[in-house]
Amino acid sequence: MEFNGVLFFPVTPFTETDEVDVALLKEHIASRLPHGPGGVFPACGTGEFHALALEEIGTVVRAAVEVVAGAVPVVAGAGGPLGHALAAARVAEQAGADALLVLPPYLVGAPVAGLIAYVEAIADATPLPVIVYHRANARFTADAMAALAANPKVIGFKDGVGDVGAAQEIVSAVRATGRTDFLFFNGLLTAELTQGAYRGLGIPLYSSAAFAMAPEIATAYHRAYVDGDEDRRAALLEGFYVPLVRLRDETPGFGVSLIKAGLRLAGLPVGSVRPPLVDPTPEQEVRLKAILAKGHELAGAR
Template sequence: MNQKRVSLRGILGFPVAPYLPSGAIDENALFRNVSYLIDEGLDSIFIACGAGEFQTLSSDEYGVMLDVAIDAAKGRVPVYSGVGGNLSYALEQVKLSEKKGMEGYLILPPYLIDGEQEGLYQYIRTILEASDLNAIVYQRDNAVLDLNSLQSLLSYDQLIGLKDGIGNMESNIIFTQYIGDRLNWLNGMPMAEVTMPAYHALGFKSYSSAISNYIPHISRQFYSALLEGKDEQVSEIYKDVILPINEIRKQRKGYAVSLIKAGMEIVGMSVSNIVRPPVVPVEKDHYKQLEKILDKAHRKYPAVRI
């Protein structure tokens, strides 16, 4: 095993897949998205994952997104790719990720099927055996491991983490107690700031932040306040920003993706409120609600440049 194993900490950036009016990937907008996240202090970049509309990308588009991310990162932070879905396609993505110099990859759920634990284990095992790159399992939807399955996968040294998008805290307690620091524990819940206090208490040291794409300074203020035990500040940011945005996010399926693009458009970034089906763009009323929240957020929690 030659690949360097890493410890994941802090706020993880998940860039979107910005589109031109033609429907093609807007490479310039993507470059600015990745650069912005890194400039704002995020600790890692995860490209072509859920926020990047992984499920809609062609093989060529997937490769373009990886190239742009690596070019924008310039080695400043680790860059991970998303792999998953159809097993054959996932194996191709792993090899491409390895070729393009990714730090590792995030294993997304398999396509469609709710398999037995043995089948899920075999799916992940097959992907892990394809490369020595660092790998993180994303637990959500039809990919939910039990303790025995996860422990069986620990024999693969390249498995470095589990990202939880289920929110079953009993399972998370069991995992962290029996497995401990053998894995990095990542909070991957939608609008992860909402649940991060509970996850942090269990040893989850990092989380994916959707709002960091358009208000990263508030993500950092929130997480810093949480780590420093500033409960009053955490509560204020919850009530002023996080919970109101989360209420909008819950209004439509797919808003976990499209609301990010709407927020980016509102703050003046070169990303349009355009998504690919089956995700739908943010509706006008919800867009206006988000505008009001962000206007208040920027006035009360201004970005402080060092």
């Protein structure tokens, strides 16, 4: 499996009666495909996996698969309580997903051996390959990832912790197993801010929630990143991503809430986030609008 381009994590639109808006979801995904995403990740973090019922996960993944129509890989989320994670994996497979992103287990802390068993249980639930998400209460060691890499169905590692030393050890340990097909992703919030450093660790891929909100800006950054145009990349970081991160950090959960707000500002009525997340205040939306305007200005400048 290959990913060539920005990794697109769509939001899940909700209607005024709090149902998944399938038509709007398809429109959202279809409108981003011309910008060349390397893969589509429905019902994951930006898509509010934590707030979706099992049948809604199937609805979201099926809609993504139908719109993408095989153009790029579709990777669905599976995680939380083990029973729910296994069911989500099976629903995603039935909906036509190409792979799974294994999100952290629910609530409990666990020893590394237990985390390995959790990933392997999800991998065993379907024929789909899985990507491990290193985040929150799912923290894997280099030895653990080397052990998981022995399973050919485990095809990737996504870092959402931000410990660069640990990430480097994991990259080195997996490579030492001889796996040449293993994928490494930067999964930190607003990953563009840290991707320059992650490239140096041997982690070339990154998820982009910003792509869901402003594909022109995210694509301009990715093009500068791939081309080695450091002046342009720095201008986009300083003018758009740094102010966006400062606003994001004002309120927990804004890594998702701001993306939905940005889409609403652009005229796509994707609805609010579900609890426990909250929407930005009107004042925060005004600042977001200004940040987006600057980002579009920079993305259009050559």
